[in-house]
Every structure is written in C-alpha cells, then in structure tokens.
Amino acid sequence: MTTWWCESAWLDGPVDGVRVTEAGGVITAVEVADPGPGDRRLAGLVLPGLADAHSHAFHRALRGRTHDGGGSFWTWRRQMYAVAARLDPDQYLALARATYAELALAGVTCVGEFSYLHHPPGGGRYADPNTMSEALVHAAADAGVRLTLLDTCYLTGGLDGTPLDDVQQRFSDGDAEAWAARVAALAPRPGLRIGAAVHSVRAVPADQLATVAAAAQGRPLHVHLSEQPAENAAALAATGRTPTALLAEHGVLGPGTTAVHAVHLTADDIATLAATGTGVCACPSTEADLADGIGPFRRLADAGVPLCLGSDQHVRGDLLGEARALEEHQRLVSGERGRFTPAELVTALTAAGHRALGWPDAGRIAVGQRADLVAVRPHSVRTAGCAPGELPLVATAADVGTVVVGGRVVVEDGRHALGDVGALLAAAIGDLR
Amino acid sequence: MTTWWCESAWLDGPVDGVRVTEAGGVITAVEVADPGPGDRRLAGLVLPGLADAHSHAFHRALRGRTHDGGGSFWTWRRQMYAVAARLDPDQYLALARATYAELALAGVTCVGEFSYLHHPPGGGRYADPNTMSEALVHAAADAGVRLTLLDTCYLTGGLDGTPLDDVQQRFSDGDAEAWAARVAALAPRPGLRIGAAVHSVRAVPADQLATVAAAAQGRPLHVHLSEQPAENAAALAATGRTPTALLAEHGVLGPGTTAVHAVHLTADDIATLAATGTGVCACPSTEADLADGIGPFRRLADAGVPLCLGSDQHVRGDLLGEARALEEHQRLVSGERGRFTPAELVTALTAAGHRALGWPDAGRIAVGQRADLVAVRPHSVRTAGCAPGELPLVATAADVGTVVVGGRVVVEDGRHALGDVGALLAAAIGDLR
Numbered sequence: 001m002t003t004w005w006c007e008s009a010w011l012d013g014p015v016d017g018v019r020v021t022e023a024g025g026v027i028t029a030v031e032v033a034d035p036g037p038g039d040r041r042l043a044g045l046v047l048p049g050l051a052d053a054h055s056h057a058f059h060r061a062l063r064g065r066t067h068d069g070g071g072s073f074w075t076w077r078r079q080m081y082a083v084a085a086r087l088d089p090d091q092y093l094a095l096a097r098a099t100y101a102e103l104a105l106a107g108v109t110c111v112g113e114f115s116y117l118h119h120p121p122g123g124g125r126y127a128d129p130n131t132m133s134e135a136l137v138h139a140a141a142d143a144g145v146r147l148t149l150l151d152t153c154y155l156t157g158g159l160d161g162t163p164l165d166d167v168q169q170r171f172s173d174g175d176a177e178a179w180a181a182r183v184a185a186l187a188p189r190p191g192l193r194i195g196a197a198v199h200s201v202r203a204v205p206a207d208q209l210a211t212v213a214a215a216a217q218g219r220p221l222h223v224h225l226s227e228q229p230a231e232n233a234a235a236l237a238a239t240g241r242t243p244t245a246l247l248a249e250h251g252v253l254g255p256g257t258t259a260v261h262a263v264h265l266t267a268d269d270i271a272t273l274a275a276t277g278t279g280v281c282a283c284p285s286t287e288a289d290l291a292d293g294i295g296p297f298r299r300l301a302d303a304g305v306p307l308c309l310g311s312d313q314h315v316r317g318d319l320l321g322e323a324r325a326l327e328e329h330q331r332l333v334s335g336e337r338g339r340f341t342p343a344e345l346v347t348a349l350t351a352a353g354h355r356a357l358g359w360p361d362a363g364r365i366a367v368g369q370r371a372d373l374v375a376v377r378p379h380s381v382r383t384a385g386c387a388p389g390e391l392p393l394v395a396t397a398a399d400v401g402t403v404v405v406g407g408r409v410v411v412e413d414g415r416h417a418l419g420d421v422g423a424l425l426a427a428a429i430g431d432l433r
Numbered sequence: 434m435t436t437w438w439c440e441s442a443w444l445d446g447p448v449d450g451v452r453v454t455e456a457g458g459v460i461t462a463v464e465v466a467d468p469g470p471g472d473r474r475l476a477g478l479v480l481p482g483l484a485d486a487h488s489h490a491f492h493r494a495l496r497g498r499t500h501d502g503g504g505s506f507w508t509w510r511r512q513m514y515a516v517a518a519r520l521d522p523d524q525y526l527a528l529a530r531a532t533y534a535e536l537a538l539a540g541v542t543c544v545g546e547f548s549y550l551h552h553p554p555g556g557g558r559y560a561d562p563n564t565m566s567e568a569l570v571h572a573a574a575d576a577g578v579r580l581t582l583l584d585t586c587y588l589t590g591g592l593d594g595t596p597l598d599d600v601q602q603r604f605s606d607g608d609a610e611a612w613a614a615r616v617a618a619l620a621p622r623p624g625l626r627i628g629a630a631v632h633s634v635r636a637v638p639a640d641q642l643a644t645v646a647a648a649a650q651g652r653p654l655h656v657h658l659s660e661q662p663a664e665n666a667a668a669l670a671a672t673g674r675t676p677t678a679l680l681a682e683h684g685v686l687g688p689g690t691t692a693v694h695a696v697h698l699t700a701d702d703i704a705t706l707a708a709t710g711t712g713v714c715a716c717p718s719t720e721a722d723l724a725d726g727i728g729p730f731r732r733l734a735d736a737g738v739p740l741c742l743g744s745d746q747h748v749r750g751d752l753l754g755e756a757r758a759l760e761e762h763q764r765l766v767s768g769e770r771g772r773f774t775p776a777e778l779v780t781a782l783t784a785a786g787h788r789a790l791g792w793p794d795a796g797r798i799a800v801g802q803r804a805d806l807v808a809v810r811p812h813s814v815r816t817a818g819c820a821p822g823e824l825p826l827v828a829t830a831a832d833v834g835t836v837v838v839g840g841r842v843v844v845e846d847g848r849h850a851l852g853d854v855g856a857l858l859a860a861a862i863g864d865l866r
Contacts, residue, residue, distance in 0.1 A: 064819025064827040070771030102814050229768070288761035291768050317815065328721035329765065335662070335724050338503030381535050382750065382830075384855040385862035386497025394497040397815075398831040422817040429818035 001028075002407060004373060005035035006046040009365055013343060014045055014388035022371035025406035030367060042375040042402055045391050047346065048365050049109025049372025049405065050319045051353025053281045054222070054260050054310025056114055057096035057136065058087055061429045063315060073228050073290045080313075081167040083432060085121055091431055092117065093135040098424035100143035101416045102317040106397035107374035109405045111145050112310065112357045114197050114222060114260070116152035116171040118182070123169040129182050137192055144410035144417060148357035150222045151186070152197040153179040153204050153212045159238040176204065176211035183215065191406070193358040195220035198252060200227075201235050201243045209250035220256060220358040222281070223247060226269070227261035227292050244269035253278040258356040260310065263287060263295035270296060274303035279356050282348075283312035284325035294329045298339050307344075308353035318397035320376075323349050327393065346392050373404040434461075435840060437806060438468035439479040442798055446776060447478055447821035455804035458839035463800055475808040475835055478824050480779065481796050482542025482805025482838065483752045484786025486714045487655070487693050487743025489547055490529035490569065491520055494862045496748060506661050506723045513746075514600040516865065518554055524864055525550065526568040531857035533576035534849045535750040539830035540807035542838045544578055545743065545790045547630050547655055547693070549585035549604045551615070556602040562615050570625055577843035577850060581790035583655045584619070585630035586612040586637050586645045592671040609637065609644035616648065624839070626791040628653035631685060633660075634668050634676040642683035653689060653791040655714070656680060659702070660694035660725050677702035686711040691789040693743065696720060696728035703729060707736035712789050715781075716745035717758035727762045731772045740777075741786035751830035753809075756782050760826065779825050806837040 001023040009018035011030070019039065021029040035041060059080060066079050087095070100111055113136050119125055128134065133149055140147035154171035157164045164172055173179035186194050196216035198204045200223065204212060213221065226232055226243050235243045244265065247253050255277035262273070262280045273280065280300050287293065290313070301307055309322040316322075323345040330339035340348075351363035362370040376391055377383060377399045386394045403411035410417055418424060434456040442451035444463070452472065454462040468474060492513060499512050520528070533544055546569050552558055561567065566582055573580035587604035590597050597605055606612035619627050629649035631637045633656065637645060646654065659665055659676050668676045677698065680686050688710035695706070695713045706713065713733050720726065723746070734740055742755040749755075756778040763772035773781075787796035795803040809824055810816060810832045819827045836844035843850055851857065 061818060064816065064823040067771060067775060067823045067826050068820075070769065072769055076770060105814060288765050289770070291764035291770050293768065294765055331724035332721050332727055332762065332765070335726065336503065336505055337509060337722070337724050338500060342500060379855045379859050381538060381855045381858065383497065384858035385494060387501075390497040390500045393500045396829075396831070398829070422812045422814045425814065425817035426812050 003036060003039045004042050004404070005039035006042045007044055008388055009046040010048065010346060011365060020365060020371070020373065022407045025371055027365065027367055027369050027371050030365060042373060044375045044377045044401060045388050046365070047107065047374045047376060047392070048350040048363050049374055050107045050349045051110045051112070051308065051357055051363060052103055052108045052311050052319055053112045053258065053308040053353040053356045054114055054283055054312050055111050056313055057099040057139070058083060058092065058117060059313035060099040060425065061095060061432055062313065073292065076290055084117055084170065085167045086432060087117060089126070089131050089135045091428070092132055093139050094428040094431065096136050096139035097142045098421060098428045099314060100140050100145050101418050101421045101424060103311065104143055104145050104403055104410050105400060105414065105416050105421060106318050106320070107400040107403055108319055109145055109372040109374070109403065110148065110354055110357055110359060110362060111140060112148045112150055112222065114150045114152055116154045116199055118173065119170050121170060122166065130186055133186060137189070141191065142418065144405050144408065146191045146359065146405065148193040148195045148220060149186070150195045150197040150220065151183045152199050154199040155204055155208065158202050159234040176208040180211065180215035193220065195222065195358055197221065198223040200224040200231065201246050202231060206239065206246060206250060209247065209252050213251045220258065220356060221252065222258045222260055223252060225259035225262050226264040229264050232264050242266060242269055244272050248272050248276060258308065261287065261292060261295065262300065263293045265296055270299055270303050273300065273305050279306040279308060279352070281308045281310045281356060282326050283310040284322050284329055285315045286312035288325065289313065289315040294333050297326060298330050306352045306355070307348045308356045309348050319349060320392060320395050320397060324393055342390055342392050349392070371404060371407040374400060375402040377401050436469060436472045437475050437837070438472040439475045440477055441821055442479040443481065443779060444798060453798060453804070453806065455840045458804055460798065460800055460802050460804050463798060475806060477808045477810045477834060478821055479798070480540065480807045480809060480825070481783040481798050482807055483540045483782045484543045484545070484741065484790055484796060485536055485541045485744050485752055486545045486691065486741040486786040486789045487547055487716055487745050488544050489746055490532040490572070491516060491525065491550060492746035493532040493858065494528060494865055495746065506725065509723055517550055517603065518600045519865060520550060522559070522564050522568045524861070525565055526572050527861040527864065529569050529572035530575045531854060531861045532747060533573050533578050534851050534854045534857060536744065537576055537578050537836055537843050538833060538847065538849055538854060539751050539753070540833045540836055541752055542578055542805040542807070542836065543581065543787055543790055543792060543795060544573060545581045545583055545655065547583045547585055549587045549632055551606065552603050554603060555599065563619055566619060570622070574624065575851065577838050577841065579624045579792065579838065581626040581628045581653060582619070583628045583630040583653065584616045585632050587632040588637055588641065591635050592667040609641040613644065613648035626653065628655065628791055630654065631656040633657040633664065634679050635664060639672060639679060639683055642680065642685050646684045653691065653789060654685065655691045655693055656685060658692035658695050659697040662697050665697050675699060675702055677705050681705050681709060691741065694720065694725060694728065695733065696726045698729055703732055703736050706733065706738050712739040712741060712785070714741045714743045714789060715759050716743045717755050717762055718748045719745035721758065722746065722748040727766050730759060731763050734777070739785045739788070740781045741789045742781050752782060753825060753828050753830060757826055775823055775825050782825070804837060804840040807833060808835040810834050
C-alpha cells in the first residue's frame, strides 16, 4: 500500500492537496488532506493516466524521414511499407519497446496498438503465428505500460478487389475466419487486453465484416474510417455507400467500436456514429502531417459521440500535444476559441481513451480505478504562469515529471526506468536502416 | 577569436564536420574539416540563429490564462488589455527579460518586438517618454539576444473613428508626428535596431500613414495585416479598400516592410504584396490559438513574397514549432504534404527573419555573418532516428542545446546564463496577478 500526496490533482478539475492511496495497483482512497508522514509526494498537477488510443509503433521509424519530397498520404504509405517489409520480430520488439517508453515519458499509461504486421515478409507463418503480437506484448511490459492489442484484420488491397501487394501479404490471414482463429489463440495476461480491428473498408471485404464484428463481441473493436477522401470515393464507387454506412450495414458500429480519424464525414455519417454509440479517435498530429484534413470533431461531440486521442504514426510522442492540436484545428476552421473545454480535453486524453481500449476501470483519479498518476510540472519554462485548470492546454510531454502505472513508478523526474530512451530509439531505428 | 567545430552544420542543408571561426562576433572562416586542437565542439546539428520576427513580450503573461471561456480574438483582446493596463516599467522589464530568455532557450538570437505599450496607464508621459522602450532594450541585453524594437504607432480605436479606450491611451502618442519625434530620440546601441510599426489600419488613420512610412525610411517597418475578417470588413466599409490596398495607397508597403499575419487576403492583395516587395511574417501558433485561420502562405511564397516567422503572443516559446505549424496548417487545407521544403522553413526561421528585422548580416553560417549558432540535439527522445535534413521539422525548443549569439554563449546544454527561466517567468507573472 502506498499513499501519494499530490500538490494538486485533476478530479473533475484541479484540486489542491489530494492524498491518493493505492493497494494492489488500485486506488482505495482519495481525500483532500495535508500530506501524512509516510506519503510519497507528487509535485505539480497530477492527471489520471493518459491513454494513447491509436498507435502504430513501427511508424516511429519514419519520424523525420518523409518530409523531403512533398507528395501525399499515398506516397507516404509507400515509404511506410518499405519499413513494414523489413521488420523482423526482434526488430519489432526493440522498436515498439522504445516507442512505448517514449509514450510513457509523455504520460501515457495505456496504449492501443492497431497491429496488422502479423506474418513473415512475403506471407507464410511464423512457428507461433502470433510471434509479432507477442513482440508487442513483450514491448509494452518492458516499457511499463498497459496494452490493448487491436489485432487487425487485413485481407484485400482495395474496394475494387485489388489483390494484396507483396508487402501487404504480411498483413493477411487469408480470410476473417482464419484471422479470428489466430486472435483466439492469444492468451490474456495482466496488463493486456486483446481487442480487434477492421483495418478499413479498403482492407476487409463487405461480406467478411460481420465475421470480424462477431469475433470482436465483448472486446474493443477499432477501424480506420474516412481518413482520406479517396477512401470515400472508392466506397461510393464500389458499393454506393459511404464507409460509415457500409460499416453500419454490416454490424461493425456500436458502443464497443471506435472509428479512427473520421475526418471526411457526411451529416448522415455523423448521425449514424452517434445513433450506434460508436466512439471516435482523433489523431491530430497525423491528420496534419499526412494532410488528411480537419475532422468535424466538435460536431461529433455535439451529437454525443465520445472522443479520444491517438498518436497514430508517432510524428510526435506527445499526447498532451494531440489534445492541444485537436482544439487548435477546430479553432482554425471555426473562427472561435474554446471549442473544447480543458475538462473535455482531459476526458478525451484519459477516461474516454481507456474506455475505448476496454479499460473502464482506468482514466480517473477515483476509488476503484487503477492507480495511474501523471505528474505535470507547472513551473517549467513552458508552463510557468499558467492557471492549473488550463495546464492540459499548455504542457507538453517534456513537462511530464513522474508517471505511475498501476501503482508502479515507471518514469521519475522525466527519466524512464529503461534509461536513455533516445538511445534506445536510435539503436532500434538504426538497426532498420 | 574562437573556432567552433560543428558535428554537423546547416549551410544550404546539413553538412558534416564544419569548422566556424569567429572574431569580434563575426564569422571569419567556414570550412569542412576535422576539429583542430583548440576548437570548441558543438554537438548535433548547428543551425544559424533563429529570428523571432514578431513578439509581444508581455503577452507571455496570458499563456494558459484565456482558455476557460470560449470566445473569439476580440474577447481574448479584453483579457490582454487587462494585463496591458497594469504593467509598470519594472514589471515590463522583468517579464520581457524572462520571455526573451525563454526564446533564447528555443534558439532565438534576435527578437523583433512589436511594441505599443508606451505611456503610463491612462495617458501622460514618463519622465523619459521612452521608458518602456528602454525596459525592452535592457531586457534583451540581459537575456543575451539582439533586439529590433519595432516602435509602434497607435492612434485610434477603429476605422470608424472610435476614440481610444482607457487602456489604449497607453499606446498613443497623439499623432504620427509626435510618435516619430519620440522614436527619433531613441539612441541606437550595439545589438539594437530601431524599427517602426503601424499597429494596423484600425489604429493609424489613413491620412497619417504616410507620416509613419516617411519616418521609417531606411528602417524595418512592420504592420499587422488582415489577421481577422472583421478588420477587412471595417476597412471596406470605411474606405472601400482592403487593408492591403489602403496600406499600398499610402506608401506603407515596400521591400523594407513586413506584413504580420496576412491571413485573410484577396488575390489582388497577394499580387500587391508581391509587386511591392513586401514580406510576410506568419505566426502560426497565434493564428491557431486566436482562431484567426490559415493564411495563403504557400500562394504568397509562390508569388515571390519572402516569409518569416514570429511567436507573437507567446502561446508557445518554440520558434521551430512555428515552422512546423506553418507547414502543417498548409497540409491541412491542401491535402498535400511538403508544401514547404525543410530548407524553405530554415530560411524563414533564420535569414528571412533577420532581414525583416534589419539584420541582413545575420541568419546564415557564412563568412561576414554574425556568429549566431544554435546546436540542436539529434538523439533526444523526440529527434532520435530523424534524417539531419529533416531535423528542423522534428526538433522542438526542448532539443536546443547550445546557443551562441555574436560569439557569446548564452545557452549551454539547455541552460540559460540567467539560470532558471521558469522561475523568472513565474516571478514576473506572479507579480502581475
């Protein structure tokens, strides 16, 4: 049992002097009180653990490697595939471990890994067909964060029946039944949830969507949705339906489902997402970097759609920055400030993200919740002078001091238990080049 | 005389192993060579000094203080005026010193301060009418950065003849002649340029613009331009002209002039800026924070308008982040990546910014240029794995290691010569509240 005394803690907003008692990784008491004699002190503003609801860990190898030739999402994808074609399980483990450690430094206590890199280059199967998934599970445990493995079904190269290309062979289990059988063989472990994903309407034929949805019953189910206009055009051409309508028709949407990006939506799409209880994961740094555009996130929230946030391609390892960018992008297109309140952004970063990843018992500083605590420095060169209630809109990953995951200190004074994470990243990425 | 050996230095792009020799604050030799025995070593990628071409230092007190109530640019301005109404010269000095030190930590070696806080609260004059300007000069010297004081003419409350409100009394010299006389009394000093500014077409009557332009001959002249649609509407209603056309008509535009923001422009406005040789200063973090919108910066550059960057209201103290946001905002509205090359962004951050501030002899690592060097860490948790040529699109202020201004080390290993800048900021801002 440990009691943490927080200089300030985010309950529904910032509250000064909060004692948080933890036993077995779970919060057993929260009280506004002076520090007790044995308390461990957390300086600054303590947020609940942040959930990165959409990660492709291996994309971290592309940071600062794709800005030289212009192009589009689709030319970027070719560069991404060049990395996807090379990774072996050991390289995947090293890269994901370092990437998750970078996220932990940013205050992330739980990662949703949208994982489609399943099989050896060119196809075939590893001796254990879940070797690549096991590398991710291992990586998260080493980095000290919880993981929801969103094991992804990826079967086709496009809505027009385009066959898989050489790289995409790695992604495919052949059909949805075989995908489901492989996923069913993954053993649950503490700190791990096994979820599911439909890569996109481009990658799973309409007549196999229901199989994926059925296998995902009771687990988080994620899907890339309308990130680029070309996906919408292809879906309309092939099926006469928007991607949202297609997913709805085949039972993919619902309260356990999270649609990722949701940038290019019709009014009907927004109504469908709301009516089905589907959540949306915005990934603002990726949506800017890949020139996806600015999604209707305020309209989605107004319709009752829960929003969470993802770092996606790891163009930045700063989940607080994703929340700020979400807000800033809405300001840029609306001419209005304060499109989301700081409290709404904290909910997206914490409770909503954890719920989308299948951890309803995490993301709040409250009795019965997992003891995930993220202490943010209020007096850095970046944050000095800021009102505590607005700190989530000002602080960056570099302002995260201590990170506690399920009662365990993973980051202390900005240093990760694994040591120099920059060096781990450089080694893992260097090994790929 | 000092010789710096740079692991890598940005000449037209990154070059490994560059010796830079400095004497009297000026670069006397640049050579690709192994380090010599007495060389001082700069690790990482060494950029030329960055120029923050548009700063309102006192706005730093508003960071993280205006996000709670929604609103617009105009409601934000009321909060800003509440700070403007209070500052005395000592408070102004302390706040500007800490703010400029934050900029130095971010690699800024030269600041353009767009300064309109001239007189005591409610009007009147300080014993030295340039007391507030002298506070800024003092602050920059303490922080170790060069300063271009863009002393700003501010005379009216609006294009419709609205009188100055109580706070705006501090800004006004009465008329343009009196403004010019006061500015003429400022003595030039090493490390200081005296420039001029028209606050905006809202604040200087059309019939006094020519007086300001004449007084600014041979100095940098800056002007806020079309930051908000309301300014355009007011100008059209009052004069039948866009703000750009109005400035052109009265001789304010030209190669010595920099238009700040330039977000809401017509095609004719763009052509006018290009034809007159006027530069544009984008302030992307402010333009997002204040919901200004996304300016036509790629179209301006294509028309031949030189672009530079400013941190403006100091919503972030990260000039590298301004360059990244400039590029990201263009991606968001165009659907295309690589709207600016990394080299174009470095030019905006360095040589173009210095030129806009009247320092054509700064902003490049070349013989005859001022010895301003900014070493950026390539192996941090943020930058690890990045290609050197793309580092300017990835690194943040937190990745700046050493900063040399005119041969003098101002920041070493991320620490400013003044000490804990977060504490300086907290004290200066706390004193105001």
